[in-house]
Amino acid sequence: MAGGELGAVFRVREFRVVWAAELLSIAGDQLARVALAVLVYGRTGSAAWAAATYALTFLPALLGGVLLSGLADRYRRREVMIGSDVLRAVLVAAMAIPHLPLWALCALLVMVVLLGSPHTAAQGALLPEIxxxxxxxxxxxxRQITSQTAQLVGFASGGVLVAAISPSLALLxxxxxxxxxxxxxxTGVADRPRPGTTDGDDEAAADAPAGGLRGVVAALVExxxxxRRRALVLLAWLVGWYVVPEALAAPYADQLGAGPAVVGLLMAADPLGSVVGAWLFVRFVPAETRARLVGVLAVGAGLPLILxxxxxxxxxxxxxxxVSGMLSTAYLLQTQASFVRATPTxxxxxxxGVAASGIIAAQGAAxxxxGLLADTWDPSTAIAVAGSVGAVLALGVAVAWHRANRPDTETVGSTVLSRG
Known part of the structure; x- marks a missing residue:
């Protein structure tokens, strides 16, 4: 069949290991988010503090992606993943200490989220080799299907588990x-040399791409x-417009005159669409056709929101x-795959890391x-505007993507992109 069986990836032992490790972390993270919300609200009685603590589980990833993702190129990627996991285990265990001051809890949480960035960068760079x-x-x-499913299950069951044990035990x-x-x-991932070396000597790390802000600037220039990569990363960043409905689920439900139960249904619509979209896209769309559909899908993701x-x-x-979640996930999967293939190892x-940080920043800005548009007009109008802006901008970038793939625009990146 066109897309082949998704289950074929599980025949690769290293992927099974990476997938299982990631699933464990996601499940633990979702449980911790619920536990932190319960812990902070129970201690302060403040919804604002609870919301701010929840935001800290996402926002530092932007800074971490910019400053720390270069570690995945300077050291062996397996070791970066292991080191990040070990440090996060220690920090989260410290967060479970009873009566820990709130400022210390938040500081530890920021460090935990920051350490997730080099792990994500190393894992993303290693996956094409696996x-x-x-x-x-x-x-x-x-990964998209299982992560979205794990998040849905985690949020649904996290409250019950935290109530059955305690926030501190959930953090442990x-x-x-x-x-x-x-x-x-x-134990399950091969110890590959550092990128660009044959023996992985630590001394070779000095020849690795620059890190910190200098490395970020260099990556942006590249x-x-x-x-090709410019068009792909711009399309990926535009997905921020398509997450606006999820952020406005509560006021939108209120506009419909619905209760809190409907808010949950609205917030679940996009993740469910993501699961379906990822499966349909890879299962039924031929591999040679996917890259050509990126622009069409990116524009199409905004059209349902206009209604x-x-x-x-x-x-x-x-x-x-x-449907918007289904189309946005499909095009995001392909932009990610094409971008990684177009980037030298x-x-x-x-x-x-830079591309992922841009997605986080774009989502936050959108x-x-x-939110400002919803306060100025109303939630339904704000969502329609977000869909319109996303579709119009995607159309312009889709044209650039089409031009970049014409035979007369061959570049070094196209050579890398063609490798399978």
Whole structure:
């Protein structure tokens, strides 16, 4: 069949190990988010403090992606993943100490999230070496499906588990998940040399791509001067407009005159669409066609949201948000795969970190703009505007992507992109 079986990736032992380790960490993280919300709100009685603590589980990833992702290119990627997991296990265990001051809890949380960035960069750079050819896209789809499912299950069951044990024990469970992840990676992933070397000598780390702000600037210049990667990363960043509905689920439900239960349904529409979209895209779309559909899917993801301007009934709204999530996930999977293939392995970790940080920043900016528009007008109008802006911008970048792939625009990046 066109897309092949997604289960084929599980025949690769190293992928099974990486996938299981990631799933453990995701489950632990979701449990910890619920535990932190309960812990902070119970201690302060402040919804603002609870919301701020929850935000700290995401926002530092932007800074970490910019400053720390270069570690995935300077050291062996397996060791970066193990070191990050071990340090996070220790820090999360410290967060479980009873009566820990709130400022210390928040400081530890920021460090935990920061350490996730080099782990993500190292894992993302290592995956194409584990899964060759079309297996890489299937692996991305499997990770998308399982991570979204784990998040849904984690949020649904996290409250029950935290109530059954305690927030401190839930945090300890998250620490254990990081420790188990480190053990899995240590025992199940091959110890490859540092990128650009044959023996992985530590002395060779001095020749690695620059880190810190200098490395970020260098990565941005490399991306900006490569027409293919420039178009791909811009398309990926535009996905921020398509997460606006999830952020406005509560006021949108209120606009419909619905209760809190509907908020959960609305927030689940996009993740459910993501699961379906990842499966359909890799299962039924031929590999040779996927890259050509990136622009079409990116534009299409915004169109269902425009219909929210007419305030459709709840069932139709859920369908529209689900379809938007399905299309946005499909195009994001392919932009990620094409971007990674177009990036030389030596600087791949840093480039992935910069691109991922851009996605986080774009989502934050789009959500902020969406919130301001919702206050100025109303939630349905804000969502429609977000969909319109996303679709229009995606159309312009899609044209650039098409031009970059014409035979007369061959670049070094295209040579890398063609390798399977």
């Amino acid at each position: 899964l060759r050819g079309e297996l890489y896209e299937r692996g991305l789809a499997v 469970a998250n620490a254990v998940s990081f420790a188990l992840s480190a053990v899995l990676v240590r 991306i900006a001067t490569d027409p 929210c301007l007419f305030r459709p009934p709840l069932p139709l709204t859920l369908l529209l948000w689900g 030596v600087g791949r970790g840093r480039a992935i 959500v902020l703009i969406g």
